[in-house]
Amino acid sequence: MGVRGVGATRAQAFEQAALALTAVVADLQTIDPRQPIEVECQAPDDELLLADWLNSLIFEMSTRKMLFSRFSVRLDGRRLHARAWGERVDPARHHPAVEIKGATYTALRVAEENGEWVAQTVVDV
Template sequence: MSYAGTNVESPLQPNWEHFPHEADMGVRGIGPTKEAAFAGAALALTAVITDPAEVIPTQPVTVSCDAPDDELLLVDRLNALVYEMATRKVLFSRFEVHLNAHALQATAWGEPVEVARHRPAVEVKGATYTDLLVKQDQKGSWIAQCVVDV
């Protein structure tokens, strides 16, 4: 089981990692662009539930959202994925994100949950505003992160 990684199928996919919270879990995406960091945070969200490498990205689901700022947009985006996972009973492992100001259009690819294969550890209730951050660091990398309630 890993707590950080890069999608080996697609090296352009961003890095992701988890960071600790006393009761729940922090998800963080890191990438050369804001879009890549958003995609990385989504991959980290999947990794809260299962190993993303076990999820075959076959079925596409399109999501669009907008918000007053980048940070609220990140939470909206993750919550839209939580909603799609909950209602379609799917998991996602590949993400494409397009940002235009504070509007987002994204496609996520995944497959239906198979308990025996995916062994999902926990379901995510929602993304929160705790430790919420979207920013570019001094080296130019983008970071998109928040804590998710499980």
């Protein structure tokens, strides 16, 4: 399943890609962004940083049994500092369709085009 974030900045595109990641699992409107968590990662290039960011979220979703619906990303070169807000998964309310195994490097791209940043990849479900 492909996920793509588009934004005015690289950080915004990363935030939007994270929203798309959650939407693969559940309807964003059903997830209350009440509890924050911190995420940090770094990678040798923008593309691997995007994959790392999404994979960090997949790890947090899996181990904390949480879903996230709000993201704030700050990029410092190839370092990412982020906060994600969400809540514990409730199957009766969130009706989660699938769990995500990992973000792949298929169709992985981070680029500025026509004045907008695009951050995309395919996730394995």
